[in-house]
Amino acid sequence: MIRALYTAVTGMITGEAKQSTVTNNIANANTTGFKSDDLALKSFKDVLIQNYDNVVNGKNTKNTIGSLSQGSKIDDVNTDFSQGVLSTTDKATDFALSGKGFFTVRRDNGITTKDYYTRSGNFQVDGTGYLVNDSGDKVLGKDNTTNAIGPINVSDGKLQVDNSGNISVNGVNRYKFDISDFKDYKTITKVGDNLYDAANPVQAQNVSVNQNSLEKSNVNVTTEMVNMMSITRNYESNQKVIQAIDETLGKAVNEVGVVR
Structure with a gap:
Protein backbone atom coordinates (compact mmCIF):
# COMPACT_ATOMS: atom_id res chain seq x y z
CA MET A 1 0.00 0.00 0.00
CA SER A 43 11.16 4.45 -14.30
CA PHE A 44 12.87 3.41 -11.13
CA LYS A 45 14.07 -0.18 -11.07
CA ASP A 46 11.13 -2.56 -10.72
CA VAL A 47 10.84 -4.65 -7.58
CA LEU A 48 10.45 -8.40 -8.09
CA ILE A 49 7.63 -9.78 -5.95
CA GLN A 50 7.98 -13.36 -4.70
CA ASN A 51 6.53 -15.60 -2.03
CA TYR A 52 7.05 -19.13 -0.72
CA ASP A 53 3.43 -20.30 -0.66
CA ASN A 54 3.94 -23.15 -3.12
CA VAL A 55 4.62 -26.47 -1.43
CA VAL A 56 6.53 -29.10 -3.44
CA ASN A 57 7.48 -32.44 -1.85
CA GLY A 58 6.66 -31.05 1.52
CA LYS A 59 8.85 -27.95 1.13
CA ASN A 60 7.92 -24.34 0.48
CA THR A 61 9.38 -23.21 -2.83
CA LYS A 62 9.90 -19.76 -4.26
CA ASN A 63 7.07 -18.52 -6.44
CA THR A 64 7.54 -15.42 -8.60
CA ILE A 65 4.38 -13.33 -8.65
CA GLY A 66 5.54 -10.49 -10.85
CA SER A 67 7.14 -7.08 -10.62
CA LEU A 68 6.08 -3.77 -9.11
CA SER A 69 7.09 -0.40 -10.51
CA GLN A 70 8.38 2.12 -7.98
CA GLY A 71 7.38 5.10 -10.08
CA ASP A 80 14.77 20.16 -30.18
CA PHE A 81 17.27 22.03 -32.36
CA SER A 82 15.29 21.63 -35.57
CA GLN A 83 15.07 24.58 -37.95
CA GLY A 84 12.42 27.23 -37.30
CA VAL A 85 10.51 29.06 -40.01
CA LEU A 86 12.23 32.20 -41.37
CA SER A 87 10.26 35.44 -41.50
CA THR A 88 11.21 38.56 -43.45
CA THR A 89 11.71 41.88 -41.65
CA ASP A 90 12.67 45.41 -42.68
CA LYS A 91 15.66 45.77 -40.33
CA ALA A 92 19.20 45.52 -41.67
CA THR A 93 20.39 44.25 -38.28
CA ASP A 94 18.02 41.25 -38.29
CA PHE A 95 19.68 37.97 -39.23
CA ALA A 96 18.54 34.36 -39.41
CA LEU A 97 20.57 31.19 -39.78
CA SER A 98 19.47 28.48 -42.17
CA GLY A 99 21.16 25.22 -41.24
CA LYS A 100 23.12 24.05 -38.21
CA GLY A 101 25.04 26.69 -36.30
CA PHE A 102 24.88 29.50 -33.76
CA PHE A 103 25.83 33.16 -33.64
CA THR A 104 28.58 33.74 -31.07
CA VAL A 105 28.22 36.59 -28.58
CA ARG A 106 30.54 37.79 -25.83
CA ARG A 107 29.28 38.82 -22.39
CA ASP A 108 31.47 41.18 -20.36
CA ASN A 109 30.39 41.85 -16.77
CA GLY A 110 33.35 44.11 -16.08
CA ILE A 111 35.31 41.34 -14.36
CA THR A 112 35.22 38.37 -16.70
CA THR A 113 34.24 37.74 -20.30
CA LYS A 114 32.56 34.63 -21.62
CA ASP A 115 31.30 33.55 -25.01
CA TYR A 116 27.77 32.22 -25.50
CA TYR A 117 25.80 31.01 -28.50
CA THR A 118 22.37 31.87 -29.85
CA ARG A 119 20.02 31.32 -32.77
CA SER A 120 18.36 34.67 -32.15
CA GLY A 121 19.65 37.22 -34.64
CA ASN A 122 17.57 40.26 -33.74
CA PHE A 123 20.64 42.46 -33.21
CA GLN A 124 21.08 46.21 -33.00
CA VAL A 125 23.92 48.72 -32.98
CA ASP A 126 24.71 50.17 -29.54
CA GLY A 127 25.87 53.69 -28.73
CA THR A 128 29.51 52.82 -29.38
CA GLY A 129 28.87 51.27 -32.79
CA TYR A 130 29.04 47.59 -31.77
CA LEU A 131 26.58 44.99 -33.00
CA VAL A 132 24.85 43.60 -29.89
CA ASN A 133 21.93 41.38 -28.89
CA ASP A 134 18.97 42.36 -26.70
CA SER A 135 21.05 41.83 -23.53
CA GLY A 136 23.89 44.05 -24.74
CA ASP A 137 26.25 41.14 -25.44
CA LYS A 138 28.57 41.89 -28.36
CA VAL A 139 28.24 39.79 -31.50
CA LEU A 140 31.52 38.24 -32.61
CA GLY A 141 33.05 38.02 -36.04
CA LYS A 142 36.39 37.64 -37.79
CA ASP A 143 38.08 40.92 -38.63
CA ASN A 144 39.23 40.66 -42.25
CA THR A 145 42.19 42.95 -41.54
CA THR A 146 43.66 41.14 -38.52
CA ASN A 147 41.95 37.71 -38.92
CA ALA A 148 41.19 37.94 -35.19
CA ILE A 149 37.84 36.96 -33.67
CA GLY A 150 36.28 39.84 -31.75
CA PRO A 151 33.29 42.17 -31.42
CA ILE A 152 31.87 43.61 -34.64
CA ASN A 153 32.04 47.40 -34.77
CA VAL A 154 30.07 48.96 -37.61
CA SER A 155 29.93 52.51 -36.22
CA ASP A 156 26.99 54.20 -37.94
CA GLY A 157 27.70 52.62 -41.31
CA LYS A 158 25.32 50.86 -43.66
CA LEU A 159 25.34 47.06 -43.22
CA GLN A 160 25.18 44.54 -45.99
CA VAL A 161 25.62 40.80 -45.33
CA ASP A 162 25.78 37.97 -47.86
CA ASN A 163 24.68 34.37 -47.34
CA SER A 164 28.19 33.34 -46.28
CA GLY A 165 28.11 35.80 -43.37
CA ASN A 166 30.50 38.35 -44.86
CA ILE A 167 29.72 41.79 -43.45
CA SER A 168 30.25 44.90 -45.55
CA VAL A 169 30.12 48.35 -43.96
CA ASN A 170 29.52 51.19 -46.40
CA GLY A 171 30.48 48.83 -49.21
CA VAL A 172 33.76 47.68 -47.63
CA ASN A 173 34.09 44.00 -46.62
CA ARG A 174 35.06 44.28 -42.94
CA TYR A 175 33.98 41.19 -40.98
CA LYS A 176 32.58 37.70 -41.19
CA PHE A 177 30.16 36.34 -38.59
CA ASP A 178 31.73 33.84 -36.18
CA ILE A 179 29.18 31.05 -36.56
CA SER A 180 29.85 28.10 -34.26
CA ASP A 181 28.58 24.54 -34.24
CA PHE A 182 29.08 21.51 -31.99
CA LYS A 183 29.76 17.87 -32.66
CA ASP A 184 27.66 16.73 -29.70
CA TYR A 185 24.49 18.72 -29.09
CA LYS A 186 24.03 16.91 -25.77
CA THR A 187 26.72 19.19 -24.34
CA ILE A 188 24.70 22.35 -25.10
CA THR A 189 22.82 23.83 -22.15
CA LYS A 190 20.42 26.77 -21.93
CA VAL A 191 21.57 29.61 -19.67
CA GLY A 192 18.73 32.11 -20.11
CA ASP A 193 18.35 35.19 -22.32
CA ASN A 194 17.94 32.80 -25.27
CA LEU A 195 21.63 31.88 -24.97
CA TYR A 196 23.44 28.54 -24.84
CA ASP A 197 26.64 27.49 -23.15
CA ALA A 198 28.81 24.73 -24.57
CA ALA A 199 32.43 23.66 -24.85
CA ASN A 200 34.66 22.92 -27.83
CA PRO A 201 32.90 24.86 -30.61
CA VAL A 202 33.82 24.18 -34.22
CA GLN A 203 33.31 26.27 -37.33
CA ALA A 204 29.81 25.76 -38.69
CA GLN A 205 29.50 24.17 -42.11
CA ASN A 206 26.67 24.36 -44.65
CA VAL A 207 24.95 27.23 -42.88
CA SER A 208 23.48 30.28 -44.60
CA VAL A 209 23.03 33.77 -43.14
CA ASN A 210 19.89 35.63 -44.16
CA GLN A 211 19.80 39.39 -43.64
CA ASN A 212 16.46 41.15 -43.03
CA SER A 213 15.14 37.86 -41.63
CA LEU A 214 14.48 36.24 -38.26
CA GLU A 215 14.08 32.59 -37.32
CA LYS A 216 10.83 31.92 -35.51
CA SER A 217 10.52 29.59 -32.55
CA ASN A 218 10.15 25.92 -33.48
Missing part, protein backbone atom coordinates in the same frame (compact mmCIF):
# COMPACT_ATOMS: atom_id res chain seq x y z
CA ILE A 2 2.77 2.43 0.94
CA ARG A 3 4.66 1.48 -2.22
CA ALA A 4 1.60 2.32 -4.30
CA LEU A 5 1.34 5.68 -2.56
CA TYR A 6 4.99 6.42 -3.33
CA THR A 7 4.53 5.41 -6.98
CA ALA A 8 1.58 7.76 -7.40
CA VAL A 9 3.46 10.63 -5.74
CA THR A 10 6.45 10.25 -8.07
CA GLY A 11 4.01 10.40 -10.97
CA MET A 12 2.69 13.74 -9.68
CA ILE A 13 6.21 15.13 -9.18
CA THR A 14 7.30 14.28 -12.72
CA GLY A 15 3.95 15.57 -14.00
CA GLU A 16 4.63 18.96 -12.43
CA ALA A 17 8.08 19.06 -14.03
CA LYS A 18 6.69 18.15 -17.47
CA GLN A 19 3.97 20.78 -17.15
CA SER A 20 6.60 23.40 -16.29
CA THR A 21 8.54 22.47 -19.44
CA VAL A 22 5.44 22.63 -21.64
CA THR A 23 4.40 25.97 -20.11
CA ASN A 24 7.85 27.40 -20.85
CA ASN A 25 7.62 26.21 -24.46
CA ILE A 26 4.23 27.88 -24.93
CA ALA A 27 5.44 31.09 -23.26
CA ASN A 28 8.31 31.26 -25.78
CA ALA A 29 6.28 30.39 -28.86
CA ASN A 30 6.94 33.88 -30.22
CA THR A 31 10.55 34.18 -29.01
CA THR A 32 12.99 34.57 -31.89
CA GLY A 33 15.18 31.51 -32.38
CA PHE A 34 13.78 29.67 -29.35
CA LYS A 35 14.14 25.88 -29.36
CA SER A 36 11.54 23.76 -27.55
CA ASP A 37 12.37 21.37 -24.73
CA ASP A 38 11.03 17.94 -23.87
CA LEU A 39 11.38 16.27 -20.50
CA ALA A 40 12.53 12.66 -20.74
CA LEU A 41 11.39 10.33 -17.95
CA LYS A 42 12.46 6.87 -16.88
CA SER A 72 9.11 7.44 -12.52
CA LYS A 73 11.84 10.04 -12.31
CA ILE A 74 13.30 12.76 -14.51
CA ASP A 75 15.99 11.44 -16.82
CA ASP A 76 17.01 14.41 -18.96
CA VAL A 77 15.82 17.57 -20.69
CA ASN A 78 16.11 17.22 -24.46
CA THR A 79 16.15 20.32 -26.65
CA VAL A 219 7.47 25.41 -30.82
CA ASN A 220 4.30 23.72 -32.13
CA VAL A 221 1.62 25.34 -29.97
CA THR A 222 -1.03 22.77 -30.90
CA THR A 223 1.19 19.87 -29.86
CA GLU A 224 2.14 21.61 -26.62
CA MET A 225 -1.52 22.24 -25.73
CA VAL A 226 -2.33 18.57 -26.32
CA ASN A 227 0.64 17.61 -24.12
CA MET A 228 -0.58 19.95 -21.38
CA MET A 229 -4.06 18.41 -21.36
CA SER A 230 -2.58 14.91 -21.24
CA ILE A 231 -0.28 15.85 -18.34
CA THR A 232 -3.18 17.44 -16.44
CA ARG A 233 -5.33 14.33 -16.78
CA ASN A 234 -2.50 12.06 -15.66
CA TYR A 235 -1.92 14.34 -12.68
CA GLU A 236 -5.60 14.17 -11.76
CA SER A 237 -5.53 10.37 -12.06
CA ASN A 238 -2.60 10.16 -9.63
CA GLN A 239 -4.48 12.47 -7.25
CA LYS A 240 -7.46 10.11 -7.26
CA VAL A 241 -5.18 7.11 -6.66
CA ILE A 242 -3.58 8.85 -3.67
CA GLN A 243 -7.00 9.78 -2.32
CA ALA A 244 -8.19 6.16 -2.62
CA ILE A 245 -5.04 4.86 -0.91
CA ASP A 246 -5.42 7.43 1.86
CA GLU A 247 -9.02 6.36 2.49
CA THR A 248 -8.01 2.69 2.51
CA LEU A 249 -5.19 3.37 4.98
CA GLY A 250 -7.63 5.33 7.14
CA LYS A 251 -9.99 2.36 7.27
CA ALA A 252 -7.10 0.02 8.07
CA VAL A 253 -6.02 2.19 10.99
CA ASN A 254 -9.40 3.13 12.38
CA GLU A 255 -11.68 0.18 11.59
CA VAL A 256 -9.72 -3.05 11.12
CA GLY A 257 -9.38 -4.87 14.39
CA VAL A 258 -11.90 -2.70 16.22
CA VAL A 259 -13.89 -4.71 18.75
CA ARG A 260 -17.60 -4.34 18.07
